[in-house]
């Protein structure tokens with residue numbers, strides 16, 4: 419008998435996502451489904467998965483074990499959000515209204531809006547304020563089924579404020595059930611005070627910020643906004659190479675607003691992920707497939723930024739690229755914390771199937787963050803992070819506004835129950 423302190427019984431379908439990592443091509447449609455299934459965990463890790471009828475013979479529950487009855491509903495791995503800018507202060511309400519009236523992101527940025535606006539508010543915020551904002555956003559994400567998320571700095575653009583953002587991520591991670599992977603994005607934009615001398619800011623990034631973030635161990639990844647008018651390909655190569663030499667893993671904001679060759683650069687440098695890719699080239703798609711660099715797509719960002727097109731998700735999948743999803747939570751263009759919403763846009767605007775979208779928001783997002791040995795699928799030895807839907811139909815995930823997620827379990831503890839955050843004691 420296997421000892422357990424957590425059990426999930428009576429899953430109508432248990433979609434484990436067990437199998438190849440990352441998922442590419444036709445394998446993205448394979449969810450590893452067990453019918454009438456059960457799962458057991460001990461000390462937060464999965465110890466047994468099998469038919470519900472076999473549970474009593476296989477598993478010995480400890481006294482005071484938590485047992486959930488899924489009532490025949492569908493069960494999935496906890497969602498993994500591959501790309502967020504969730505730590506920030508202030509709002510961009512005026513800019514969002516401008517966009518509704520027809521202004522483009524480039525126009526808004528040229529007028530001093532966009533990232534620069536959030537930088538001003540974030541530099542003024544205290545560590546406690548940044549942490550409180552982040553915890554509130556983590557609650558929203560958890561309610562939508564997200565149990566692991568990447569979070570970037572990038573609204574400080576000066577050493578102290580960038581470190582404060584990363585410190586807020588570290589503190590919120592320790593206090594909240596949602597687990598995080600943190601990314602240093604000091605190269606999110608050239609701050610206003612360095613625009614007369616870009617080289618000065620590049621040197622600050624390479625000589626001061628990156629080494630200090632590495633020394634303090636505050637970020638796993640380093641990222642660059644490689645985009646026309648932000649950081650060029652040559653500047654991005656220089657920054658990413660310096661980061662790699664310091665031991666950072668790499669991810670790249672690539673080809674979002676126009677083609678620059680960001681995807682090709684990400685593949686060349688061995689980045690773990692190239693993100694956005696709205697204007698990725700055919701050569702870029704091939705380079706990503708060959709290098710094993712994930713393509714983290716952010717359909718909600720295209721939707722809210724009113725971009726003229728979406729990333730070619732269908733072509734990327736058909737070319738064998740490991741496509742992942744992120745919410746892109748941020749104050750300007752990332753208004754939804756919900757991965758089911760990102761899946762919905764991916765399905766209806768980008769021609770992705772529901773099964774592919776689920777793979778992208780679980781195991782492939784975990785791969786893109788290099789945490790697929792811990793999360794992203796339900797397998798013995800991995801963390802017991804899972805989502806129970808309200809009913810048996812996976813398609814309910816695409817019914818925006820309904821709230822398809824009923825229960826969320828994080829490392830074997832119920833953190834969302836009947837669509838509500840489980841008791842204050844859950845935030846340990």
Ligand SMILES: [Zn+2]
Pocket residue numbers: 501502503671746
């Ligand atoms: Zn981003």
